Amino acid sequence: MKLLACNKCHAVVQLVQKRIKRCKCGNIKGRYIDKRNIEIWVQDKNSSRILGLQNQVRYGWIKEGKVWIIPFDNKTVTLKEEK
Numbered sequence: 472m473k474l475l476a477c478n479k480c481h482a483v484v485q486l487v488q489k490r491i492k493r494c495k496c497g498n499i500k501g502r503y504i505d506k507r508n509i510e511i512w513v514q515d516k517n518s519s520r521i522l523g524l525q526n527q528v529r530y531g532w533i534k535e536g537k538v539w540i541i542p543f544d545n546k547t548v549t550l551k552e553e554k
Contacts, residue, residue, distance in 0.1 A: 472485065472486075472523070472524045472526060473485075473486045473503070473509055473521060473522065473523055473524075473541065474486065474521070474522040474523075474524060475492070475493075475494060475499045475500070475501055475511065475519065475520070475521060475522075476494075476499075476519065476520040476521075476522055477494035477495070477496060477498045477499050477518065477519055478518040478519070478520075479494075479496050479498050479515070479518050480494050480495040480496035480498065482494035482495045482496075483522075484499075484500075486501055486502055486503050486509055487502065487503060488502065488503040488504075488505075489502065490502060494519075497514070498513065498514050498515055498518060498519055499511060499512070499513045499514070499519040500512050500513075501521075504549070507547055508547045508548075508549065509521075509547060509548055509549070510548075510549040510550075510551055511543075511548060511549070511550060511551065512550075512551045512552070513543070513550070516543060520540055521540065521541040521542075521543070521545075521548065522538055522539070522540060522541065523538065523539045523540075523541050524536070524537075524538050525537055525538075
């Protein structure tokens with residue numbers, strides 16, 4: 472699962488398919504393109520993060536797991552220009 476985190480408004484947003492989700496202040500927003508790839512729009516990269524969370528944790532199969540930062544230039548991320 473991929474999450475968007477904004478340091479400006481302190482929001483953490485879970486990405487979904489077909490619908491663009493955004494943080495409270497609109498600094499970062501995005502959606503899943505398919506089951507693996509995402510597209511995001513970001514105003515200030517320095518105050519935004521893309522987080523990855525193990526599905527085993529998400530579904531409660533395990534109580535602890537890894538969370539990692541996904542770089543904006545990762546091959547699963549399409550960075551879009553804000554219009």
